[in-house]
Amino acid sequence: MLFKLAWRNIWRNSRRSIIVIGSVVVGVIALLLIDSLDNGFLNQMLFNQISSNVAHIQIHKKGFNNNKKLQSFVPGAEKVDETLANEAHVKHFSKRVIAFGLLSSASNSSGIYIYGVNPGKEKFVSYIHQFIVKGKYFTGGEREIVIGEKLARKLKVSLGDKVVALANTPSGSIGSEVFRVVGIFKTPNSEFDKIHIYIPIRTAQKMLDIGNNFHEYAIILDNYKNAKSVAADLKNKLDAGYEVFSYEDILPLLLLQLDLFKEMMFIINLIVGLALIFGIINAMLMSVFERIQEIGVLMSIGMKNIKIFLMIVFEAIILGVSGTILGIILGYALTQTLAVYGIDLSIFSDSLTSFGVGSIIYPILSLDNLIVTLFMIPFVSVIGAIYPAIKAIRLEPVNAIRYI
Amino acid sequence: MSLIKTENVDKIYQDNGVPVEALKNINLEISEGEYMVIAGPSGSGKTTLLNLLGALDKPSSGKIFFENSDYSKLRRKELSSFRLHNLGFIFQAYNLIPVLTALENIEFSMMLLGIPEKVRKERAMKLMAELEIDELANKRPNEMSGGQQQRVAVARAIVNNPRIVLADEPTANLDSTTAKRLLDLMLKMNEQKNITFIFSSHDDKVIERAKRLIILRDGQIQNDKTN
Ligand SMILES: Nc1ncnc2c1ncn2[C@@H]1O[C@H](COP(=O)(O)OP(=O)(O)OP(=O)(O)O)[C@@H](O)[C@H]1O
Ligand SMILES: [Mg+2]
Numbered sequence: 001m002l003f004k005l006a007w008r009n010i011w012r013n014s015r016r017s018i019i020v021i022g023s024v025v026v027g028v029i030a031l032l033l034i035d036s037l038d039n040g041f042l043n044q045m046l047f048n049q050i051s052s053n054v055a056h057i058q059i060h061k062k063g064f065n066n067n068k069k070l071q072s073f074v075p076g077a078e079k080v081d082e083t084l085a086n087e088a089h090v091k092h093f094s095k096r097v098i099a100f101g102l103l104s105s106a107s108n109s110s111g112i113y114i115y116g117v118n119p120g121k122e123k124f125v126s127y128i129h130q131f132i133v134k135g136k137y138f139t140g141g142e143r144e145i146v147i148g149e150k151l152a153r154k155l156k157v158s159l160g161d162k163v164v165a166l167a168n169t170p171s172g173s174i175g176s177e178v179f180r181v182v183g184i185f186k187t188p189n190s191e192f193d194k195i196h197i198y199i200p201i202r203t204a205q206k207m208l209d210i211g212n213n214f215h216e217y218a219i220i221l222d223n224y225k226n227a228k229s230v231a232a233d234l235k236n237k238l239d240a241g242y243e244v245f246s247y248e249d250i251l252p253l254l255l256l257q258l259d260l261f262k263e264m265m266f267i268i269n270l271i272v273g274l275a276l277i278f279g280i281i282n283a284m285l286m287s288v289f290e291r292i293q294e295i296g297v298l299m300s301i302g303m304k305n306i307k308i309f310l311m312i313v314f315e316a317i318i319l320g321v322s323g324t325i326l327g328i329i330l331g332y333a334l335t336q337t338l339a340v341y342g343i344d345l346s347i348f349s350d351s352l353t354s355f356g357v358g359s360i361i362y363p364i365l366s367l368d369n370l371i372v373t374l375f376m377i378p379f380v381s382v383i384g385a386i387y388p389a390i391k392a393i394r395l396e397p398v399n400a401i402r403y404i
Numbered sequence: 405m406s407l408i409k410t411e412n413v414d415k416i417y418q419d420n421g422v423p424v425e426a427l428k429n430i431n432l433e434i435s436e437g438e439y440m441v442i443a444g445p446s447g448s449g450k451t452t453l454l455n456l457l458g459a460l461d462k463p464s465s466g467k468i469f470f471e472n473s474d475y476s477k478l479r480r481k482e483l484s485s486f487r488l489h490n491l492g493f494i495f496q497a498y499n500l501i502p503v504l505t506a507l508e509n510i511e512f513s514m515m516l517l518g519i520p521e522k523v524r525k526e527r528a529m530k531l532m533a534e535l536e537i538d539e540l541a542n543k544r545p546n547e548m549s550g551g552q553q554q555r556v557a558v559a560r561a562i563v564n565n566p567r568i569v570l571a572d573e574p575t576a577n578l579d580s581t582t583a584k585r586l587l588d589l590m591l592k593m594n595e596q597k598n599i600t601f602i603f604s605s606h607d608d609k610v611i612e613r614a615k616r617l618i619i620l621r622d623g624q625i626q627n628d629k630t631n
Contacts, residue, residue, distance in 0.1 A: 001508075001515045008503035297499040300460055301513055301560070302488025304481065398461045401495065 002307060006314035013287065017319060020283045024323025024377060025330065027272045031373050032331035034268055036363035037343070038261045043364055044188070046247075046254055051127040052187050053196065054247050055094075055218035056227045059234065062243045064215060065250070070099055071170050073213035075241055080217060083237050089221045089230045092124035096216040097204040101167030103147070103197060105155035112151070112197050114167060116204025116214070125218045128185050128198065135159045135183040142203050145179035148193025149186040157181055165199070169209040177207040269372065273380045280316050280384030288312065288388045295392050296400025305393040312389035313382055320381025324374060335365045405471065406433040407567060407600060408457060413466035413476075415452050415623075426452040427623045430466070434602065436567070439594045441603045443611055444620035450604035451572055453620065457602060458491055458570040459483045488516055492561030492599075494571035498553040500545040506556045507532070507541040513564050531559050535589060551582035555589065562593055568600040569593075575607050583609050 010017045050056065058065075059080060064072040074080065077095070084090050097116030102109055119138040123129050128146065129137035138144050145163060147155075157163055161181050169175045179199060187193055205211060221230055227246035235244040248255055288295070298308060342360035415427040426449045434440060434457075442450050455461040456468060459475055460483075468476040475486055487493075492513075500509045510528040511521075519527075532538040537555045545553050554574060561569045571590075575583035591613055594601050603610055611617060619627040 001512070004508075005501070005503065012503060293497075293499065294501065297493075297495065298501070299484065300458070300487065300493050302484055302491075302516055304484055304516075307516070396461075398455050401460075401499075 002311055003314055006311050007318060009287070009291075009311075010315055010318055013290075016283055016286065020279060020319045021323040021326065023279050024276060024320055024381075025327040027276050028324055028327025028373055028377060029331040029334065031269060031272055032328070032335055032365060032369065033363065035265055035369040036335040036339070036365040037361060038265065039366055039369075040339070040361050040363040042254075042258050042261055044361065046251070046258070048188050049251055049254060050224065050247050052189060052192055053126060053218075054250050055125050056221045056224050056247055057217075057219040057231050057234065058245045058250060059217040059219070059238070060215060060243050060245075062241055065243060065245060068098060068100065068215075070168065070208065070210070073210065073215060074217065077214075080238065080242070083234065084217070084219065087230060087234065089223070089226045091220050091222050092121070093217050093219040094118060094121040094125040095201065095214045096122075096218055097201055097208065097210070097213075098215045099167045099204070099208055101165055103151070103155065104164045104166070105157045105161065107156045108154055110151060110154055110194070112165075112195050114165060114204060115196060115198045116201040116208075117198055118201050119198075122198075122218075125220050128187070131185040131187045132183045133186045135181070137183050137185075138198075138200065139182055141180075141182070142200060143177065143179050144182040144200065146183035146185060146198040147181060148196060149184050150190050150194040151197065152181070152184050154194070159184065165197070165207070167208060171209065173209075175207040175209055177203065265369070269376065273376060276320075276377065276380050277384040280319065280381055281387055283319070284312060284316055284385050284388035285391065287315070288392045292395060292400050295395055296397045296402075299395070299397035300401060308393050309389045312392055313385045316381040316385030316388075317378055320378050320384075324377040327377075328370065328374065332365065332370075335363045338363045339365070405435075406469075407436045407438075407471065408432070408434040409469040409472075410456075410463075411467040411469070413456060413463045413468060415449070415456065415461075416464040425623055427456070427463075430625060432618070432625070432628075434568075434600065437594070437598045437600055439591065439601045439613070439615040440618065441605055441611055441614035441616070442618045442620060443604075443606055443614075444626070445606070448620040449623040450606075450620055452623075454570050454572050454602065454604045457568075458493065459487050488513075488564075490567045492564065492566040492569040494554070494557050494561050494569060494574045496573040496576045498545070498550065498557050498577075500553055500556055500560070502545050505542050505544055506537065506548070506559075509545075509556055510559045510563050513560055517564060528559070528563060531563055535559050549582075550577050551579075551586065554578060554582075554586055558586065558590060558593070562597070562599060565597070566599065568602060570602050572604045573607070574603065575605065575610055580609065583607065587613050 059074065061072045061074050084093055094117060099114045101112060101114045103112045133149060137146060152158065155163065159181055163179050163181060164176060165179060166174055166176045221227060228248060231244045231246040238244065295308060339362050342362045344360050410430050410432045413427060413430040417424040417426055430453065442453055444450055456463055463476050467474045478486060501512065504512060507528055511524045514524040529538065532541060535555055535558065537552065537559065540548055540552055540556060575586060578586065587609060590601055593599055605611065616630045618625055
């Protein structure tokens with residue numbers, strides 16, 4: 001009956017109630033959209049980093065990540081191969097030679113990271129081959145090079161053009177090789193494209209005069225979420241001469257950003273929550289003031305304060321919950337649609353690509369946030385109803401009845 | 405034994421810091437089953453007295469006993485419970501709950517007492533039939549005339565079988581015929597169910613029917629006459 005009373009009271013001033021519900025709906029949609037956009041943005045950034053280069057886990061000789069010395073070869077490769085073969089979560093891995101060098105064309109030159117890779121294996125570890133915009137991701141030749149579009153533009157080279165790579169060898173002399181551009185890639189991260197070039201691993205080893213040695217294992221797991229535990233496991237199985245890093249160790253800044261965004265989301269939640277609280281306080285106060293005489297009558301006939309209090313709180317909860325449900329339905333539909341089609345932010349595309357995110361953001365709605373919203377808004381409604389409800393029960397029945 | 409007894413009751417209002425003595429030294433005994441009207445000119449203190457008797461307000465000094473227990477000093481919560489169990493109210497402006505139907509309005513007081521729904525419905529319907537308002541059961545107050553609303557209000561006031569019903573100017577907003585019908589109805593309830601009625605009014609139709617008439621003037625009892 002109390003609930004029935006509350007429900008009918010809400011529809012007495014349907015316009016006001018609809019406005020309140022509407023503001024809750026807008027608030028909920030905004031929360032879901034902001035969160036899922038952030039989430040999508042960060043995930044894309046993380047995913048791009050992982051799949052362009054970082055992979056889920058990397059293994060090096062100890063110290064390599066801090067100081068990429070050419071001589072820091074991975075020791076005992078057979079042992080590592082075997083360990084990886086026995087690790088159930090490991091799906092693919094690729095060995096990489098990594099050296100800093102210089103790439104020159106007839107018109108210009110640029111500092112670059114030379115990646116010597118086995119194309120057949122690397123395909124399963126990084127997605128450069130999917131981002132080839134011109135030519136092929138290697139065709140089997142020894143002197144083939146795949147470079148980024150931004151670098152190609154800087155060097156003013158195109159498919160089939162010759163470029164020369166230079167790099168120090170461990171003995172201190174300079175290794176050099178002439179390559180023919182067979183593929184040009186363009187990842188969502190333009191900065192990445194400017195400094196990474198790919199050549200066959202054998203050629204790299206020859207040019208650098210390092211025999212069969214290499215610097216890095218890039219490993220892909222069945223699920224990126226296992227990276228931390230598998231890395232710890234591998235670290236256990238390998239000796240202290242190695243360093244085993246999960247992508248979290250390699251991308252600390254990105255993870256910091258993820259945390260930061262979560263905190264920001266908390267603040268946004270707080271702001272939206274506060275705005276809704278004041279909206280509800282305002283609406284419920286108006287509704288209490290309009291009903292002073294009626295509340296006086298309820299008191300006179302013996303309705304207890306607690307019931308009057310609850311009636312007001314129920315009214316606010318009904319407003320909040322119906323707004324939340326409606327908002328979640330609409331917000332869910334919206335984010336799911338956007339998750340399929342993406343939000344085209346090409347106007348900001350330049351800044352986005354230097355962030356390492358494509359110009360189309362695919363929002364990801366997290367269950368966490370959905371649940372937080374689902375519980376936050378009714379809670380907020382109760383908070384917003386407390387003051388008006390206290391106002392209502394502070395009324396003296398005689399004064400309330402007299403009030404016209 | 406008297407049902408209600410007041411002892412040297414004073415009520416002083418503060419009107420912007422100026423004390424207004426609305427009731428002076430009221431000593432009154434009311435017995436079970438009375439049909440009593442408090443009359444007097446405007447501002448004489450009728451409503452004030454009714455509010456005190458109805459436990460809606462507290463006296464500035466003096467005591468008010470209900471069956472020998474002083475309820476003028478009770479706390480709000482206890483007063484509320486006292487009203488719920490012993491009193492019924494009828495207001496000048498009917499004051500039904502606008503979002504509830506006639507039936508629900510009558511059920512509402514029973515709900516506050518925790519009476520189960522089935523019993524509530526039965527009892528409300530029976531009473532409505534008795535008061536000849538059963539055809540109004542599913543109407544909301546704004547779909548009823550003033551007289552109809554006030555009959556529903558009477559039903560609401562008596563459905564919990566209160567000891568006393570207090571009615572402040574119950575006929576002020578009604579036309580003469582409607583007012584008479586309503587008053588006869590209440591008289592019938594008084595006689596059939598032995599419910600004590602206390603009215604405040606300066607309406608002749610109310611005063612005519614009074615079994616006991618108290619006339620207030622300037623906050624004092626000027627005349628107390630039983631017919
Ligand atoms: N809340 C209040 N504050 C100050 N003065 C009040 C208050 N209520 C009543 N009074 C004063 O107390 C006196 C008695 O008022 P009361 O309402 O009891 O009279 P009444 O006999 O019911 O009058 P009416 O016939 O107009 O209803 C009046 O002088 C009135 O102005
Ligand atoms: Mg009055």
